[in-house]
Amino acid sequence: MISELLRSQPEIALFASLAIGYFVGSFRVGPIQLGGVCGTLIVALLLGQTGARLAPDLKDIAFALFIFALGFTGGPQFFANIGRGWRYGLLSVVEIVAVLTLVMIAVVAMRLDAGTAAGLLAGAATESAVIGTASEAISKLGFDAAETLRLQANIVTAYSVSYLFGLITIVLFTSQFAPLLLRVDLREEAERVWRKLGGDGALGDGQRAAAPALVGRAFRVGAAAGSTVLSVEQRHGFNLTVEQLERDGATLTVEPETMLESGDLILVGGRREAIVAAAANLGEEVPGEHFGQIVAEKLDVVLTRSDAHGLTVAQLRERAKPEDGRGVYIAAVTRLESTIPALPGTELNRGDVLTLVGAKADVERGARRLGYVLVATQKTDFIYLALGVLVGMAIGRLSGNIGGISLALGTGGGCLLSGLLFGWIRSRYPLIGSLPSAAAQILKDFGLATFIAAVGLSAGPDAIKLVREYGLALPAVGILMVLVPGLLSLWIGRVFLRLDAPMLLGAIAGQQCSTPAISALVGVTGNSTPVIGYTITYALSNILLPLMGPVVVGLAAKFG
Incomplete structure (x- = not known):
């Protein structure tokens, strides 16, 4: 009876997958937490055994909105870090090259099909967006409907198997094993870096200073x-x-x-x-009770000045004219929705949100000199949003053949690139294209969760077959795809790039797009210094990894 109900009203299966999946994903074992997306996928795979299916159009629309919002919010930071953040950006390149090499070795050695190979990439790199870009690429390979559905189901199954092991590996590697390999006390090292940046004490995650800064x-x-x-x-x-x-x-x-x-x-x-x-x-x-309050205003300002990109907080103040910088203080720096230490030695990037405090006239003057005020609004510019998605769909129609390998961006890849462009334009011309952060987060969360639930429901019947075929090989490959790039980045970052341990480990967590890993790191270090490295590689890998979905599909289709 339940099976019949879910088949006749698949929307029940969708919201059941979301509710139960996010509930399951909320449980934490130590630093390990599956998260709502993986939880939704697991529940959808189980409910998929009943035959419940969502309309393909719903799946495509949900993914297009998710991937556009992902590019839109990451656009300013992505372009800001392409050039000047090269030391950290190099680690994202290491990640891309290493995982592609390992996937292709697995394709040849294990005779993996395109779907399983792409699912391995998505799961081991803990990048759910790869599922969408790879699924669309498979639909363009020219197979019949049954074979296309089988390969797309294999993406989801391989992702669900390798994700858990990839997640556990990256969390333990960054917070436990890597400090042992570096022979450092991570908490002491983080305190040293904090002081080097100009801080006067270490603050842990969720802690507040007993005395304000x-x-x-x-x-x-x-x-x-x-x-x-x-x-x-x-x-x-x-x-x-x-x-x-x-x-x-x-x-x-x-x-x-x-x-x-x-x-x-x-x-x-x-x-x-x-x-x-x-x-x-x-x-x-x-005593100064008879004096008035001096901090009367707080403004969030998006940094757009090109000559301020790459400067530290202290350098920005030193280079400002006294009449411009007087009475203006940076109380917080937010980058990609993560708060990084607002210390004198903290480097600023174009696109950062600076929280200015001071007298009203002072902070308004400072805002005009630095960028534009981030106005608290709940309105979304649907003209800009819709045009962005349309441009993404047009870009996604581009395809080519390189060395006999068919490559197509698809709607996912096109909307990702369009989101990058439209997000960057918005950062330069803030009077257009309003997409409040809360609205963008809803598009990302609900869009991805709906897409994952849809593909999970359709993949349900084929999931058990793939697990039986490969057994423990998929988890083993997933673990290797975390350890190999992690070890390479650890060696390159320490020996050649001379990065401080907290920032280096944060960057490794970012190149894996792993929020649980950075949360565990902040807990171990006792302050937020790892977030400085994390935000740069996260911005780059979050864009580059989804674009690798069609590449893996094309390569695996030719050599698998």
């Missing part, structure tokens, strides 16, 4: 008497600002050329460590 303190001018406001601020690297001045009971306007006199009361705001270091050169600290 930006503070305000009142002083009675002593040693600073005879100095101008500008010279005092310049002496301490513009990491503090004289915000308010009171002389003989009267409040004076603070100008850069204002001369401080003995006995003046001043309210100084800025980075805590700078104010602590400057205290002896300012005078006696006094």
Whole structure:
């Protein structure tokens, strides 16, 4: 009776797969968590045994929206890191070359078909988007409907088998085994790097500083008497600002050329460590209850200035004119929806979201100099979104034949490239193409989950056959496809690129597109320094790996 109900109303099977799959994926064993997508796939494979099927059009629409949103949100960071982030970007190239080589060795040695080979790539690299680009590539190989469905089912089955083992391997490798191979105490190393970047203490994931990084303190001018406001601020690297001045009971306007006199009361705001270091050169600290609040505004600003790309926070402040940078502080840096340390030594990339704090006039001035304010909006520009998907579909129709190997981008690859382009245009011209981050996340999450549920339901009957045919060979190959590129990147990153261990391991987690791995790393290190390396390789691999789906299908179809 249940089978008949699911066959007659497949939408029940879809939402059952989502609900139960995300519930199953939410369970955590140590640092290992399957996640909602893999959980949905497993449940859909089981429900697929009932014969429930979703319309192919729904699957295609869901994947097109997902892959476009993926490219759209990653576009600014992708283009920003192609050139100047080459040290980390090289690790993504290592990942691509290594996994393609290993897949082709497995294809020849095990006589894998195109679907199984693509599923291995998707699972071992923990990149679900490969399922879509590879499925579409298989549909263009010219096989009959039954053979096409069989190969597409093999993608899903090989993915589900190799994903679990790939996930466990990358989490344990980055957080446990790699530090042993490097012979470092990862927590101590992360604290050292944190201090090198200008931090004054290590903060773990989810922790907050007992004392805030930006503070305000009142002083009675002593040693600073005879100095101008500008010279005092310049002496301490513009990491503090004289915000308010009171002389003989009267409040004076603070100008850069204002001369401080003995006995003046001043309210100084800025980075805590700078104010602590400057205290002896300012005078006696006094209660400042009668002063007003100095941090009155907070703005999220998208960094678009090309000359600021690659500069550290400290360098950006040093190069700014005093009248531009005065009173403006970067409290947080968000990159690809991940928060990285906003420390003096942190490198900034075009497309980063900088959280500026300070007086209202100061942060508005700083926003105009750095980029554009990220306006909180719930409206989506559907004209821009629809045009982007249409352009992606047009690009996806391009195909070619290289060395007898048929290659076609398909709608998935086309929408990914279109999303990159439209996301980059949006970052340069922010008045068009609004796609709020919450809306983009819904498109990515629901689009991918719906697509995965649809292919899982259709693959159900063939899944058991493939597992019986290859047995433990698929998990073994999946583990190798994590370890080999991981070890290569570890060696190249340490010996040739001289990367610090926390950032290097974060980059290895990113080249595998593994969110659980970076979460485990942040927990082990005690601070967010690994995220700096993670965001760059994640942005690159998240785009390059899905484009490898059609390549693997073409190569496996010829040599498998």
